[in-house]
Structure formats: C-alpha cells, structure tokens
Amino acid sequence: MEAEAMIPVAISNYALQKIRAEMSVPYEQIGLLIGELTNGQLMVTDAINGTSSASRSLSVLSPEILAEVADDIINNRISGRIVGWYHSHLGSGVFMSPIDIETHAKLQQFSNHVIALIVDTSVNQFGIFTYDPQLGGLTQLPEEYISII
Template identity: 40%
Template sequence: MFYVSISSSAIEKIKEHAGKNPDKEVIGLLTGRMDGNTLIIEDTVTGEIVSEKTKAILTPETIAKIADEILSGKIKGNIIGWYHSHLGFGVFMSEIDIKTQMKMQQFSPYIVALIIDPTKNEIGFFTVDANTRSPIMLTEDLIHVYAPEEEPIPPRFMQPPPPQFFYPPPATTKPPTEKAKPPLKHRKTPYIAITLTAIICLAILGAYIYIFRYTPVKADLDFYPYTNRVFYGETIRFNANISGGQPPYNCTWYVDGKLKVSQKIVNGTSSSFNYTADMLGTVKISFNVTDNKTEWSKTICFTIISNTFIEVLQPEEGSQQPWGE
C-alpha cells in the first residue's frame, strides 16, 4: 500500500471546478510524482469539457493539448491519477469508474481516483484491488494535505504504510538466482505510458458515462387516426413508447386537465389510452410519465367537428308529392 499527499492548491482547484458546475459533472487529471511510499499530487489539469448532469467528456482538442504539454514538459510532473464529480450521488466508485481505474493501473498500481460530490461536500480517494477488482477507499491515516510552504511528506509517512493487502504482498523469500530489486524510491515507473493510457481512458470514460449512466425519462407519443381534426363520436387511440429513466414508470392521461387514466408500469415501456370524442371544439389530450428522478409530459390539441348529414325530406304520409320531376 502507499500514502497519498495532495497540495492544498490542487484540492482547491478541484473544489472550485466542481463548485462552479453544480449541475454538470466535471473531469480532470492529477499530476505529480512518487517519492518513496508516498504518491504526491502537486497539481491538476483539465480543459474544455462537454458536460451535462450525467456525463463529462474532455474534447478531442483538449486531450491532444494535454498530451502534448505533458510530453513536452510544459505541464510539470506525471499523470498519477484522475478526478471527477458526482452530483448528489455521494462518493463511491461506479462500475465504469472501476473499469477506468483498472485501465490506468495496467502499468502501475500507484494511481488514484479522486471523487468529489460538491452537493454533499464529500471527497474520497480510491484505488482498486488488482485481483478482485474491488474498489478501496483510502482511510484518513493514509492521506495528507500539505500547505504551499510545507514539506509534502509528513514525518508519520516515513514509516511503512499499514498493510492493507490491496495488492499481493511481496514474497518472504526469494530464489538464490533472483536479483534484489532496488528500493521503491529508485524504481522507474513507466509514467509516459501511464500518461497516454490515462488520456485515452478519459476519452473513453465520457462515452461510457453517456451510455451507461442514468438518462432522464421521455416518451414518443403516437395517435391514430393521424390527424388533429376528428369527428364527434370518433375514437382516437394513443400509445406512448417510454425510454430512459428507470422503472417503475407512473403514467397518467388527461383530457382538458382532468385525469382519465393512471397506470404503473413495472415490466414494460408502453402506455396506451383510447379517447372517444364526446364534445365539439378544441380538446387537449395530455400524457405524463415519471420515474423516481425525472418527469416528462406532452399535450396535443384536437379539433372535434360534427358529422355532416344529408337529410332527405320525406313527404308526409299520404302525400302525392313526387320525389322529383
């Protein structure tokens, strides 16, 4: 296991980034270095983001710019982690977060994910067990925030970190022919490969979030006959095909604001309603669907017209009036 020490300025940049976008997810990279048993996060880097409430994507131009500046040395340090926000969901690692973290840990286990929920004012540092794929939230004794004039590694970090067995422990004995490995602080981790992997993962992450995370409920509303002018007494058949959201769906149909049908759909995505025109003039048919998070509604106006009858005036009974001449 390892310690994590993050600069106060980096923490503030992440808080500010997330705080300025309370209705949209944000995403970025953590830069710094590994020193002994401590992963030191010195700064953050991000750029232009296409973001909504349930997704955040670094644009291709931003990804290319970050890659160039890291490899050219304009951005100091190496990619040692990434951060993103959850909006009111709390601090945890979703299945997509785990996949992203695993991709970044291919070249080194010394990569962290920082997740912030600005709504709940929560921050958490995570890694993933390479064997079980279980997310591990770092405890407070493994984390330190250092001020600008402060040494990034506190004295308590000079001791070996407590064994968490997040990664396979080293062997207690070695074969005689195996060469001793150099101390951890002198090992060279392929951070250029990690940097490129991190950038690619963040590009993929946006698509994953878009596909797999929650999307608001909505519906496609169809009706037959396919006209907004119908005759008095005619029946209009409606059908709503629901998408997005999470079942169960609560569906309601209204005629001129009056509730006519209420349905709860657990195993399906369709709601139907038949209306027989029983009045002349304009009629408003409304459909509303909700799940446990969002709502969608639509109103369609119809004009009800009377049937035109050609009345044949029959002559009075017994009359000799001809039908025609």
C-alpha cells in the same frame, strides 16, 4: 513477487483549490491529477480539467486533453506525471460507478499507483480510490493514508 501495499497520498492545497473552483458548475466534472511518486508516497501537485462533455450524471474525459497533457509532460511544459484523475458526483455519494471503474482501468494500465479522487459536491466530501493488489481491485483509501499539504 510480493504484492505492494497501498501507498499514502498527499494532495496539495493548490490542486484541491483548482478542483473546487471547477465544481461550482451544475454538472459533473472530470480531470487529471498531476504529481510524482516519491519516497513511497504519491504526491498530487496539480489538477487539469479534462471535461469534453458533461451532464448532471455523466462526464467524459477528453482523449484530446489526455494526449495534450501527455505531450506537455514529455516536452517539460508540465512538471510531473499523470498520477490519477478526479471526478464529481452531484449528490449521489462518494463511490466508483461502473463507468468510473472503466475510466480508472484505462489510466491504470500505465501504473498501479494511479488514484481516483471522487467528490460529492452536495455534501463537500471526497474519497480517494486506489488499486489494492491484495484484493485485486479498487478500494477506498482509508483517511489515515490521505494528507493535504
């Protein structure tokens, strides 16, 4: 079976606005990205805060929030599915830390198309990381694969 290529990602302005609103606090944030895989493109339509505990250098995705979101999807209270997660770094750059890689691996067990959106709030930059089957690991998605809708 041939490995799938990286797929383009479209992020709604609505989801980005929700993420930006959460980033005004002086500690790291984490949450889930909601959307669909359609026509060979990953569409991110919403973002849900998932922080259960946080500091300036660490945030933890709450298992309770993950379970609640999954239940809301199953019971049609949320339209779409979990397509990824987001996380902020406070002035340390846009990269995947070892803890970020571990978090991503937990969500990736459900789909290879799960993305990580990492935001550095101090420089107002973000990057999207995805599994690259040709590398057998995570890689930052090139800008030409990302659109804001």
